[in-house]
Amino acid sequence: MANVSVLLTYVTLAVLLLLFLSRSPTDHRSRSHGHPRRLKLRSNFTFQGRANSARHHEPVPFDPIVAEMERLREDKQWERRYFEESHPEVVVHGEESAPGEEKQPEWEDFMDAEDYLNDEEKFNVTDRLVLLFPKIDVDPANGYITEQELTEWNVQLAVKEVMHRTQRDMELHDKNKDGYVSFAEYEPPSWVLKSDQNSFAYNMGWWKEEHFNASDADGDGLLNITEFNDFLHPADTKSPKLLQWLCKEEVRERDSDKDGKVNFNEFFHGIFDLVRDYNEEHHNSSHGHEETMEAPARKLFSELDKDGDGYLTDQDLLAIIGKLHPSERYYAKQQAEYIISQADKDKDGRLTLTEMIDSPYVFYSAVFNDDEDDYDFHDEFR
Numbered sequence: 001m002a003n004v005s006v007l008l009t010y011v012t013l014a015v016l017l018l019l020f021l022s023r024s025p026t027d028h029r030s031r032s033h034g035h036p037r038r039l040k041l042r043s044n045f046t047f048q049g050r051a052n053s054a055r056h057h058e059p060v061p062f063d064p065i066v067a068e069m070e071r072l073r074e075d076k077q078w079e080r081r082y083f084e085e086s087h088p089e090v091v092v093h094g095e096e097s098a099p100g101e102e103k104q105p106e107w108e109d110f111m112d113a114e115d116y117l118n119d120e121e122k123f124n125v126t127d128r129l130v131l132l133f134p135k136i137d138v139d140p141a142n143g144y145i146t147e148q149e150l151t152e153w154n155v156q157l158a159v160k161e162v163m164h165r166t167q168r169d170m171e172l173h174d175k176n177k178d179g180y181v182s183f184a185e186y187e188p189p190s191w192v193l194k195s196d197q198n199s200f201a202y203n204m205g206w207w208k209e210e211h212f213n214a215s216d217a218d219g220d221g222l223l224n225i226t227e228f229n230d231f232l233h234p235a236d237t238k239s240p241k242l243l244q245w246l247c248k249e250e251v252r253e254r255d256s257d258k259d260g261k262v263n264f265n266e267f268f269h270g271i272f273d274l275v276r277d278y279n280e281e282h283h284n285s286s287h288g289h290e291e292t293m294e295a296p297a298r299k300l301f302s303e304l305d306k307d308g309d310g311y312l313t314d315q316d317l318l319a320i321i322g323k324l325h326p327s328e329r330y331y332a333k334q335q336a337e338y339i340i341s342q343a344d345k346d347k348d349g350r351l352t353l354t355e356m357i358d359s360p361y362v363f364y365s366a367v368f369n370d371d372e373d374d375y376d377f378h379d380e381f382r
């Protein structure tokens, strides 16, 4: 049968690809010799955990060049995962990782990009900061970068990154390649089905038809790229239909006594923590005593409970839904605050170009070599 030869071709290709991908790593220690402290792609900044939230959020790279390198690297990993998923019969089990488990990026995947970043001829950090500064200092352009300006910058980069991932996912799901995803075309990726039961995706009733329909703004039964992006990232949507669905899901999730509404107890143990964390951001992450928190919780509850019947409906939750599902802007602001706190030498709450050039590792981040920790970074990059 023709199928057999097709299968054989696939298997041969797959084996060759796997061999190629699992080539023995080059010795990065010897290659990195002479670079006691190297720039790496990802900043080591991590977001403060939010109560009851298992969602993981990566910081955005500060420099668009670094973002572009990360995209290329991610695309490579994505292609590998896509291949393994669409041809599960050729995946070698037990070799490197369990099936479905996300593979950690290998050091060698980063090598080219990091060599580039650490080649001072090609990538002069000072020159990069000089070039980027006026693109960030725009509102107003006055020689200072404020938290708002840096937040806007981060949001722009984050939105671009999110859309890139959506386009890639669209390629995967849009089976007939008409530029739309229908519900029939859509199948949850296997890593979602296998994701653990505490994950955001699992708990939110993700990947359901109701969610799909709520994302379909014009109701034509198909998701275009904008609608599909909203589907994948409802926290960032402006669509009233989708926000309403998020509120309904929130009620469903919090409603422990299953009466279809949220009473004060259900609000206090769950929703209120998230709103409070959001308002206080990461300054006060310690949780107060229940007694001291109950009064502000009751106050907020009665503000939200428009008809005063002692229950919150999905409509009532609309006012705070953005705090329950923080948007890219929320993370962008947190990241901006962190960066400014790290580089703002004169503590005036904003950054000058000089302050940025003095703390390049805040923007680009660095890795240490175990043996030469005390090497002076500034000698190397200025």
Ligand SMILES: *[C@@H]1O[C@H](CO)[C@@H](O)[C@H](O)[C@H]1NC(C)=O
Binding pocket: 044, 045, 046, 361, 365, 366
């Ligand atoms: C991140 O890196 C800086 C130095 O580059 C270090 O001082 C800081 O402790 C690191 N933070 C974490 C959370 O690892």
Ligand SMILES: *[C@@H]1O[C@H](CO)[C@@H](O)[C@H](O)[C@H]1NC(C)=O
Binding pocket: 120, 121, 124, 125, 126, 127, 381, 382
């Ligand atoms: C980087 O650029 C700055 C300013 O243009 C220059 O003074 C410095 O020597 C450059 N560094 C390297 C390693 O080329």
Ligand SMILES: *[C@@H]1O[C@H](CO)[C@@H](O)[C@H](O)[C@H]1NC(C)=O
Binding pocket: 209, 210, 213, 219, 220, 221
């Ligand atoms: C979603 O919308 C389609 C029509 O486009 C409808 O047939 C289907 O029943 C809806 N599903 C849900 C769960 O609302």
Ligand SMILES: *[C@@H]1O[C@H](CO)[C@@H](O)[C@H](O)[C@H]1NC(C)=O
Binding pocket: 217, 218, 224, 225, 226, 227
């Ligand atoms: C997708 O459809 C929505 C709803 O009709 C529309 O607002 C949006 O502009 C469309 N996006 C693109 C990229 O065409």
Ligand SMILES: *[C@@H]1O[C@H](CO)[C@@H](O)[C@H](O)[C@H]1NC(C)=O
Binding pocket: 280, 283, 284
């Ligand atoms: C945050 O913590 C600081 C110091 O612990 C305290 O003074 C302040 O009142 C707290 N803010 C809020 C809103 O609880």
Ligand SMILES: [Ca+2]
Binding pocket: 137, 138, 139, 140, 141, 142, 143, 144, 145, 146, 149
């Ligand atoms: Ca400014």
Ligand SMILES: [Ca+2]
Binding pocket: 216, 217, 218, 219, 220, 221, 222, 223, 224, 227
């Ligand atoms: Ca549509």
